Amino acid sequence: MNGAESPHDVVVVGGGLAGCEAAYQLAQRGLRVRLVEMKPHKRTPAQTSDRMAELVCSNSLRGAALSNAVGLLKEELRRVGSLALRCADETSVPAGGALAVDRERFAEAMTRAIEAHPRITVEHREVTEIPAERPVILATGPLTSDALAASLAAAVGAEHLAYYDAIAPIVSADSIDWSRVWKQSRYGKGGAVRGDRAAQREQTAQPEPAAPPEDAAERRDDAEAGDExxxxxxxxxxxxKAFVQALVASEKVEARAFEEVRYFEGCLPCEVMAARGEQTLAFGPMKPVGLTDPRTGRRPYAVLQLRPEDEAATAYNLVGFQTRMKYAEQLRVFRMVPGLEEAEFLRTGSVHRNTFVDAPALLGPAMELRALPGVHLAGQIAGVEGYVESAAAGFVCAxxxxxxxxxxxxxPPPPTTALGGILTHLGRKQPTYQPSNITWAHIAPLEPAHGKLRKRARYEVMAERALRDLDAWWAAG
Structure with a gap:
């Protein structure tokens, strides 16, 4: 895939995983690259080292097995010559079924590879506005400086830029107990909407909550999606009541000092809502209005709704249940939800400081801002989550x-691959766009001819198909 020497210059802003990967891949293809990194002159509050590709949180790159979506993504990156995966493998430490690294040696290896490349020039300065040079890749990460974020917001519209993550958990469709749940939209075409609401209130002995302002938008969205x-x-x-008590009593992840978490009223963690009063959730994301349980013919006391995460409905997210609960607590508490007793969590929830754009609305097929031709985004600022995903986004962008x-x-990489799944996520419209780790829901599902397979067998077949399709794509390039 390497190309001949090119007259083009590319500017890459940010020396994290995405920026380093993008710069290296471009240079490997004969392009001259200027990588602009603000360290050592300035660091984000999360950084402690002057080296590039610093891992500021865990030293784990997560699961290594091919039956794990991120394990597949790592194997794909190895096969296509990823710098980050090469350095990770060289600096790995024992971690059972995961790939973990010696973070200092990893950062040293990444920095050395970037600084030694003959077609990469590193400039150490802070970038406070979108550079005038084109093309440019912005790979400034989740803690993008306020000045650069303001410049980006001015270019794309402040409503398309977020400064925090509010992520709800995602569960596998196969792990839902479908005998305990049913499909229906509020205000849709089902019996609950056609019935007498006064009678429903009488049946449940519950006052009907006042409709919040967003209900009109909900009705439009539900109408477009149909009654399921x-x-x-x-x-x-x-x-x-037991669920609310468990939310309130659960162990939470404490905010790190640099996060300065300020919750938005429209996107509160579910446990914060629960702590405000026993009925807060019942009048909020768990309101039962407009819904009738077909098994009883009555409106439930409360309802937790799941929304499809992908077109094939292989995964569902817990609507309105972004959370700061610790991961183990999320599994325990959310498995109290009727129908989710045996749920497989493809992603747990979180709320933390982040800066990212509404990628489906703003980015074109080359991860380029439609409003600013020649300006590309890579890594977490585009809306991926995690070390491996950030490196993968830098690779694909390059x-x-x-x-x-x-x-x-x-x-682009085929949609049947995990690398293609990065683009699938960045292009998949959502009611509220949220960053995400790679999951199997981002990868094209198997054809019906494969029949119904158990979860592990299905993922193994999807991984085999992904690597076969990746090898063919790479060889053809």
Whole structure:
């Protein structure tokens, strides 16, 4: 895939995983790259080292098995010559079924590879506005400086830029107990909407909550999605009160000092809502209005709704249940939800400081801002989550930009691969766009001809297909 020497210069802003990977891949393809990194002159509050590709949180790159989506993504990156995976493998430490690294040696290896490359020039300065040079890749990470974030917001519209993550958990569709739940949208075409609401209130002995302002938008969204846009997990009064008590009593992840978490009223952690009063959730994301349980013909006391995460509905997110609970606590508490007793969590929830754009609305097929041709985004600022995903986004962005600069047709990784899944996530419209780790829901599902397979077998077949398709794509390039 390497190209000949090119007259083009590319500016890459940010020396994290995404920026280093993008710069290296572009340079490997004959492009001259200027990588601008603000360290050592300035660090984000999370950073402690002057080296590039610093791992500021865990030293784990997560699961290594191919039956794990991130394990597949790592194997794909190895096969296509990722710098980050090469350095990770060289500096790995024992971690059972995961790939973990000696973080200092890893950062040293990444920094050494970047500084030694003959086509990469490193400049140490802070970038406070989008550079005028084109093309440019912004890979400034989740703690993008306020000044650069303001410059980006001015270019794309402040409403398309977020400064925090509010992520709800995602569960596998196969792990839901479908005998305990049903599909129906509020205000949709089902019996609950056509019925007499006064009678429903009388049946449940519950006052009907006042409709919040966003209900009109909900109705429009539900109408577009049809009457099966949501899966409903019904609670009786005792189940609901026990669930609320568990949320309040659960162990939470403490905010790190640099996060300065300031919750937005429209996107509160579920445990914060629960702590405000026993009925807060029942009048909020768990309100049962407009819904009738077909098994009883009555409106439940409360409902937790699930929304499809992908077109094939292989995964569902817990609507309105962003959380700061510790991971083990999330599994324990959310498995109290009727229908989720045996749930497989593809992603746990979180709330933390972050800066990212509404990628589906703003980015074109080459991860380029539609409003600013020549400005590309890579890594967490584009809306991926995690070390491996950030490196993968830098890799994909560089590959697509190199194809553009050679005036070639864009050839993104196939959607059946985990690398293609990065692009699938960045292009998948959501009611509220949220960053995400790679999950199997981002990868094209198997054809019906494969039949119904158990979860592990299905993931193994998907991994085999992904590597086969990746090898063919890479060989053709």
């Amino acid at each position: 846009a949501y899966v409903n997990c019904p609670f009786d009064e005792a189940q609901y 590959i697509l930009l190199a194809q553009q600069l050679r005036n070639e047709p864009l050839r």
